[in-house]
Amino acid sequence: MIYTTIFWGCVILWLYLLSVLKRAALAGYYFIFGSVGLFSALVFLGQNYLVWLFSATLTKCVNVIGELTGTFNAIQANLLQIIRSHETLYLWVDFECSGIIETTAFIGLIAFYPLYTRQERLLLAFAGSLFIFCANLLRLSLIAIALYHFGSPSFYLWHSLIGRIVFYLLVLILYYNVFTRSHIVQKFLHDKGEKI
Numbered sequence: 795m796i797y798t799t800i801f802w803g804c805v806i807l808w809l810y811l812l813s814v815l816k817r818a819a820l821a822g823y824y825f826i827f828g829s830v831g832l833f834s835a836l837v838f839l840g841q842n843y844l845v846w847l848f849s850a851t852l853t854k855c856v857n858v859i860g861e862l863t864g865t866f867n868a869i870q871a872n873l874l875q876i877i878r879s880h881e882t883l884y885l886w887v888d889f890e891c892s893g894i895i896e897t898t899a900f901i902g903l904i905a906f907y908p909l910y911t912r913q914e915r916l917l918l919a920f921a922g923s924l925f926i927f928c929a930n931l932l933r934l935s936l937i938a939i940a941l942y943h944f945g946s947p948s949f950y951l952w953h954s955l956i957g958r959i960v961f962y963l964l965v966l967i968l969y970y971n972v973f974t975r976s977h978i979v980q981k982f983l984h985d986k987g988e989k990i
């Protein structure tokens with residue numbers, strides 16, 4: 795109960811400070827403070843419910859790939875089972891694997907990104923979250939298929955290295971297209987309009 799009270803007190807303070815930054819026309823600080831605050835609030839709120847929802851949904855979707863390839867299956871809401879000829883492996887889809895951190899970070903950033911309208915930010919938040927979910931789905935599928943073919947000694951290589959590289963490359967492509975490329979295009983159109 796005390797944590798909930800502290801949390802809502804922090805949210806009220808955060809909203810007040812956001813209004814001060816907006817009135818002061820400090821756009822950079824408004825973006826940073828707003829993004830970090832929203833990310834923190836979403837992670838705090840999501841620890842109990844969203845993590846389970848993300849994990850369970852991700853496990854069900856990964857299970858479809860496992861059944862199609864015949865390499866693994868889901869045996870619980872967030873547990874994958876990989877049966878090889880001489881060993882059985884389990885992958886627990888938890889907080890870290892759920893993609894909640896990456897999704898809430900993206901939502902926090904896009905919610906306060908000044909180049910888009912409110913409707914564009916809502917659409918991009920939904921599309922970006924779906925993209926991150928699919929990238930995570932690919933990562934977990936690759937890990938489970940690799941464990942089926944190469945066994946438990948390959949876990950570190952596929953989970954901590956290859957899987958993360960694939961996932962974060964896809965997330966970087968998303969971030970480039972949403973944040974960097976859009977800024978370059980708008981700057982180009984603005985400069986071209988001034989020359990005409």
